[in-house]
Amino acid sequence: MTTTAPATVEEVVARYEPVIGLETHVELGTRTKMFCSCPTEFGAEPNTQVCPVCLGLPGSLPVANKAAIEATIRIGLALNCSIAAWCRFARKNYFYPDMPKDFQISQYDEPLCVDGYLDVEVEGKTVRVGIERVHLEEDTGKTLHIGGATGRIHGATESLVDYNRAGIPLVEIVTKPVAGAGTLAPEVARAYVTELRDIIRSLGVSDVRMEQGSLRCDVNTSLNRPGAEWGTRTETKNVNSLRSVERAVRSEMLRQASVLDAGGRITQETRHFREDTGDTRPGRSKEEATDYRYFPDPDLVPLAPDPVWVEELKATLPEPPRVRRERLREQWGVSEHDMESIVNAGAVELIEATVAAGTSPDAARKWWLGELARRANEAGVELAEVGATPAHVAELARLVDEGKLTDKLARAVLEGVVAGEGSPAEIVAARGLEVVSDTGALTAAVGEAIAANPDVAQKVRDGKVAAAGALVGAVMKATKGQADAKTVRDLILSRLGAA
Amino acid sequence: MTDVTKAxxxxxGRxxxxxxxxxxxxxxxxxxxIAQVDDRVHAFLHVDTDGAITAARKVDEARARGEELGPLAGVPIAIKDVIATKGVPxxxxxxxxxGWRPPYNATIMERINAAGMVMLGKTxxxxFAMGSSTEYSAYGVTRNPWDLDRIPGGSGGGSAAAVAAYEAPLAIGTDTGGSxxxxxxxxxxxxxxxxxxxTSRYGLIAFSSSLDTPGPVSRNVLDAALLHQVIGGHDPRDSTSIPAPVPAVVEAARLGATGDLTGxxxxxxxxxxxxxxxxxxxxxxxDAIEALVKLGAEVVEVSCxxxxxxxxxxxxIAPSEASSNLARFDGVRYGLRVGDDGQRSxxxxxxxxxxxxxxxxxTRRIMLGTYALSSGYxxxxxxxxQKVRTxxxxxxxxxxxxxxxLVSPTTPFVAFPFGSRTSDPYQMYLADLYTIPTNLYGGPAISVPAGVSEGLPVGLQIMAPTMADDRMYRVAAALETAIPPLTPPALTGSNS
Amino acid sequence: MAAISREEVAHLARLARLAVNETELDTFAGQLDVILQAVARVGEVAAADIPPTSHSIPLTNILRDDVVQPGLTQQEALSGAPDAQDGRFRVPRILDEEA
Known part of the structure; x- marks a missing residue:
């Protein structure tokens, strides 16, 4: 069997057609929980953002959060869904300690939004991913496992439960099965989740951070022989990054193909993606199938969104990210490839705001994708959280344009901005970079020194940087030693294009 | 001074x-x-002596300050033990x-407290309000003050017995199928x-969420209406609470007390x-219906x-909802935990x-409800x-x-002896034959004393359309003028 | 014919997390059978085109504004816990889902 095991997706698709499906959970960024008025901020002490409702205390009752309903309807509209005229919450009954009521309030056969689609671009092709449903439910608490290896449930001797996250609104977005993607199935899965993330981010209803769990994804995969009925699918959980979405589909395709090639059958099961090995492992098989005994939650009354309300929400939808990207790409005059880099760096909004503050698209792109992206990468943070704002970058670019900063000095200024030392102008002043920026005298002295020593200047231009010392000396002399020697040197090198 | 427990x-309040x-x-x-009789009646599971006296003193102090008191300020009340009472078992x-002491109060408790009423204890x-005899209490039976060898009804036998035995002038009950x-x-x-x-369910430990309704228990109709006025009305913490004012129940009870039901x-x-x-x-x-006719009412037969x-x-429906509502009692967050020996999962x-x-x-009802909700069934x-409900x-x-x-007997039989219906669960269920339709419909209904049979009380049930609670109070209060009050004999029967 | 078997009762007990012993299984099976035969009468009603009623009072869209209200302190939250540790509810080991 190992001899026939396929090594690539191309080999798999030569014999089988993949069908994928994605179930995505998005934690909404509402101020309060789904069914009670507890706060939702991250990082609080355990069990301090709880009340009788989200602790499931006897007698407590849920009341739905209007902002969460609105956010869900907006997501549904952005995904081209129909909004249900009437629907109910249902209880999903099963016992688990992170669920305070031992049932989850969810939606079952009456989701809030149904039957939409999302177009995604993969290798220049547009693929339409059907959306089956968008519904609203409540999140569970967090369980800490003690006594096992590295906090895993396996081998743990006891567990500790914190209900601060219990009851956070969770939107579930389920695709229709996506067939026909062939070898591109893994990329389609990734592109879908990426596009979905961008849309939800543009709506401002969630921070959609996969690494923090505010966007989670389960991937369904099946294979069938061409022309045959769809195969048995597996559900892969624990897929925690965009890259993992792609890897999980690829690894399931390869695994299932090798099972089928060997004459085996695919078991309908839940599997867990493993980040370290890039493959999936089966979950514990239960002795009997879970029966969730869904029924309409009698504690909550039906939702019947008024069409006028839905229209009002529709009017709040921002331009779809895909349309917006294309518009900005044209405005900025960048190639599709460059635009992709901008998107992947999370720089679209930042560049847009910087341009809006008066900077040229090229300069804005240069700073955000260059120096700032490098620093964000070093610090391991998102570009938007690197410490510089579009206003900072716009100010910096202006100083450069005005000749008050060289690129090199501007980078030093950015270092100060990132370090939180203030605005570029403040840093220029505080770091003593003002000699460059505020005196025509220094610039003039540099110009004079270069003019007076053309031979030396030519050496420097030719790459003999050490020769610049003579020019620095001349400038220092001309400025009576009041200039910063390093600044002067930088200025000379910069002027001579040797920086 | 007169015996205030008989007032x-x-x-x-006056x-x-x-x-x-x-x-x-x-x-x-x-x-x-309570100290005198409750060892025989056992209406209470917990008597909050200190809390009651503190609450009463507050009312007296408020009066001393010249504050105006509401109609039930200072009036004692017994609370069914299914209502969450902050800090009280x-x-x-x-x-x-x-041993569970809730860290919060039910909405109706907040309203009772705000009205200056004095909680005596929990009944x-x-x-979990599942039964019609109070024999299914885990803490022993409550005895009927009319005959200590008989059941006081259920599930709210404690609240009814406390009021009948003059341990409290008012009590809170909850009604899911007639309780x-x-x-x-x-x-x-x-x-x-x-x-x-x-009336708000927030803080009522749920049995069947689509049916549970808290309400008053009293010795006369006006008192019930006064308490209804205190606890009723919209509660934003209960999604199923009706956003409308309380029907004019007190006025209706006063109107009924004129004894005129013409029209x-x-x-x-x-x-x-x-x-x-x-x-x-x-x-x-x-006989009670004839009395209503004499007061001017017209009687019509209808078909349902x-x-x-x-x-x-x-x-x-009730066991299905209960099977889900009672899932949370799992020994994780509150209450009992058994068998945690460090080995068991x-x-x-x-x-x-x-x-x-x-x-x-x-256990029976949880299993019944689990079955009724299972896939395939x-x-x-x-x-x-649920279609039948429609x-x-x-x-x-x-x-x-x-x-x-609409009127009917409240229950098919008078108080029965202990143990006579526990062996066959379905026989017990028949006690709610006449009360259940109203719960499925959602409308109001009241039971008022209609007379006696074999020396034991009989109740007449009056049912009204949803949010027309005032109508049933009017008819009930009118009947009261025609039926001599039922006073239980001195507590008799076996004593233990 | 019995409406419910002993095995089905055992399955229900597992679903509902009730450690029912063998003797009780027999008792409950008998009782549930009687009750189920009685309640199965709902099936006699022709109701194919009748909508179900989940809520007796027809309210819709009862929603809450997204405004934080004070909840419980950690101490209050844990006050009823059978076992607590480090501000959390302690529970025995959970059977794991991953193999």
Missing amino acids: TAAEL MIASGEVSAEEVTRAHLDR TTAASKILE NMDE IRQPGAVTGTVGSKPTYGG VRIGLVREFSGEGAEPGVAAAVR PHFEYALPAYYL LEEVMSLTREAGFGPEV YEAYYGQA LITRDFNAAFEQVDV
Whole structure:
């Protein structure tokens, strides 16, 4: 069997057609929980953002959060869904300690939004991913496992439960099965989740951070022989990054193909993606199938969104990210490839705001994708959280344009901005970079020194940087030693294009 | 001084407001009465002596400051143990909640406190309000003050018995299938189930969420209306609470007390006439209806063809919801935990805890409800029961096009001896034959004393359309003018 | 014919997390059978075109504004816990889902 095991997706698709499906959970960024008025901020002490409702205390009752309903309807509209005229919450009954009521309030056969689609671009092709449903439910608490290896449930001797996250609104977005993607199935899965993330981010209803769990994804995969009925699918959980979405589909395709090639059958099961090995492992098989005994939650009354309300929400939808990207790409005059880099760096909004503050698209792109992206990468943070704002970058670019900063000095200024030392102008002043920026005298002295020593200047231009010392000396002399020697040197090198 | 424990709540409120008697004196008199008789009646699971006296003193102090007191300020009240009371033990008469002190108050408790009423303690009940005799309490039975060898009804037997035995002038009950009205009938007291959603369920430990309704227990109709006025009205913490003012129940009770029912049309449900009621109960109810006619009411027979399916539908809907509502009692966050020996898994500990913590009737209903919701059975049982619920509602709507209220016996039989219906669960369920249709429909209904049979009280049930609670108070108060008050004999029967 | 078997009762007990012993299984099986035969009468009603009623009072869209209200302190939250540790509810080991 190992001899026939396929090594690539191309080999798999030569014999089988993949069908994928994605179930995505998005934690909404509402101020309060789904069914009670507890706060939702991250990082609080355990069990301090709880009340009788989200602790499931006897007698407590849920009341739905209007902002969460609105956010869900907006997501549904952005995904081209129909909004249900009437629907109910249902209880999903099963016992688990992170669920305070031992049932989850969810939606079952009456989701809030149904039957939409999302177009995604993969290798220049547009693929339409059907959306089956968008519904609203409540999140569970967090369980800490003690006594096992590295906090895993396996081998743990006891567990500790914190209900601060219990009851956070969770939107579930389920695709229709996506067939026909062939070898591109893994990329389609990734592109879908990426596009979905961008849309939800543009709506401002969630921070959609996969690494923090505010966007989670389960991937369904099946294979069938061409022309045959769809195969048995597996559900892969624990897929925690965009890259993992792609890897999980690829690894399931390869695994299932090798099972089928060997004459085996695919078991309908839940599997867990493993980040370290890039493959999936089966979950514990239960002795009997879970029966969730869904029924309409009698504690909550039906939702019947008024069409006028839905229209009002529709009017709040921002331009779809895909349309917006294309518009900005044209405005900025960048190639599709460059635009992709901008998107992947999370720089679209930042560049847009910087341009809006008066900077040229090229300069804005240069700073955000260059120096700032490098620093964000070093610090391991998102570009938007690197410490510089579009206003900072716009100010910096202006100083450069005005000749008050060289690129090199501007980078030093950015270092100060990132370090939180203030605005570029403040840093220029505080770091003593003002000699460059505020005196025509220094610039003039540099110009004079270069003019007076053309031979030396030519050496420097030719790459003999050490020769610049003579020019620095001349400038220092001309400025009576009041200039910063390093600044002067930088200025000379910069002027001579040797920086 | 007169014995304040025999006074009505309205009288007590007036006397306290006028300074004729202090709230503390009234409270102490009732605490004394509890101390005297409750070892025989066992209406209370917990008596909050200190809390009661503190609350009473606050009322007296407020009066001393010249503050105006509400009509029930300083009046003592007993609370069914299914209502969450902050810092005061709340068990729903179950071992699984033994020792639990809620960190919050039910909405109706906040309203009771805000009205200056004085909580005496928590009353006994069938575990999680599942039963019709209070025999399913995990903490021993409550005895009927009319005959200590007989049941006080259920599930709210403790609240009804406390009021009947003059341990409290008022009490709170909860009614899911008759748990306020049937105990009222068999103890000769008034039990009122408001319109579903007319009184908040926030803080009521859920049995069946779509049916549970808290309401007043009293010795006369006006007192019930006064308490209804205090606890009723919209609560934003309960999604099913009706956003409308309380119907004018107090005015209706006063209007009814004039004894004039001219122009009021009363419906008799044809399908109830042949069924179930003991001859003595049927006779007392007939007499009560004749009394209503003498007061000017017109009697019309109406047909409610689906009422015969109410009991089966109820015993699918209520256990289904209960199976889900009671899942949370798992030994993780509060209450009992059994079998945590450091070896067993959480799953085993949960199962052992629930087995040890729930009594047999609760276990039975959880299993019944789990079955009715299971895949493969849902449509035939739960789904079909909900359709029957629609048909019963249509029956009510059609009937209320012809009449203002419907009347029937509250329960088919008078208080029965302990143990006579526990061996066959379904025989116990029949006690709620007449009360259940209203719960499925959601409308209000009240049980008022209608007479006696074999020396034991019989109740007349008056049912009204949803949010027309005032109508039933009017008719009930009118009947009160024609029926001599039922006073239990001095507590008799075996004593232990 | 019995409406419910002993095995089905055992399955229900597992679903509902009730550690019912063998003797009780027999008792409950008998009792549930009687009750189920009685309540199965709902099936006699022709109701194919009848909508189900989940809520007796027809309210819709009862929603809450997204405004934080004070909840419980950690101490209050844990006050009823059978076992607590480090501000959290302690539970015995959970059977794991991953193999």
